[in-house]
Amino acid sequence: MNIKKIQDINKPAVLVFSLSEFFQSFEIPVPDLPQNVYDSPFYIYDISLDEVGPKFEDEEEISDEECDAGFSIIRTIWEEYIVRANTPGFKYTFKIIKDPETNSSSVGPVYGFAPGYDMYSAIENIARQGFMIFSWEEFWDKNLILTAELADEIETETADNSEYVQLLLKIDTESYMGGTSFGGLPVKDRNTPFEWPKCDCGTELQYQFKLRTSLGLEMVFMPNCGHDSSNKVVIIDADNLEFAYPEEKEVALRENYAASITNIKTKGSKLAKGYYPTYRHNVLGQISTDSLDIPSDNYPKCEGCDNKMHLAARFDGSSNRETSMTFGEGSSYLFDCMECKTAKFITKTS
DSSP states (O other): OOOSOOOOTTSOEEEEEOHHHHHHHTTOOOOOOOHHHHTSOEEEEEGGGTTTSOOOTTOOOOOHHHHHHHHHHHHHHHHHTGGGOOSHHHHHHSOOEEOTTTOOEEOOEEEEEOTTOOHHHHHHHHHHTTOEEEOHHHHTOTTOOOOHHHHHHHHHHTOSSOEEEEEEEEESSOOOTTSOEESSOOEEETTSOOOOOBOTTSOBOEEEEEEEETTEEEEEEEOOSSSOOOOEEEEEOSSSEEEOOOSOHHHHOOOOEEEEEEEEEESSHHHHHHTOGGGGGGEEEEEOOTTSOOOGGGSOBOTTTOOBOEEEEEEEOOSOTTTOSSSSSSEEEEEEETTTTEEEEEEEOO
């Protein structure tokens, strides 16, 4: 069964994307746009949701000229590109209305952009308001399968003790400075020194990812020098950031890509991951919930207060070295301590 993604068919959907994704996918030269417009997340949903669609309460004030520039470009994107998309994502997101007298079809969008938000915060905001989110890549995927039958299959299979879990899925766009992302560069407090974590041999550890939690940004580094060194986690506040640069980028950095958070109703990430066979290498991990069936005896203790640490996320092994957090077939776990503001990243290979 070739399934790329299962959506809740009763949940309205919103397409969320960046202008860089649009220009890159159609190989279009980037026009002269105000930077705050270019950096804003763009969104489109069906006109039937006009009164109940997602709200962006913390938008930044922009000028009339900037507003006109943003709506001009998204109007063009809709009229010349998205409305022509013959994909399951389009048919799911928008209601196609047929006129019985003329046999013509019509569809109505609501579209806009959210200045002041980054992609991470926009997606988080939309998901919090109860909408299903289509990434740019998913929306254009002609092999995407969305059926009521398969949604019912998940519902039946997980009728007892089921819950929504949060999967981290790889998306092909640049990482976001203030949100969860993988690869690329880590971040640091602006205008402050940053000591890059190193192996005992003196080689810089390879930066893996950053996860946004209630502690801030938890950044994980792993050895990439062939020595048996410990993983290290650096935690910083999620505000006033700039990128941090290593001395040896060939050793300390890897591919830059971001992650989206997708809610799946299931008993655990292994079951949810099973419904993503063609996306298997793009499932990066799962945000912690009670469904992460990890024996409490395996939880490490905080070295500061000696209390059992909190499980923040799990990352399953993959044969894809570009996305695997274990570089094997085991699992890795990110633990943290709210009281001491410390964290540990533990890898267990099978």
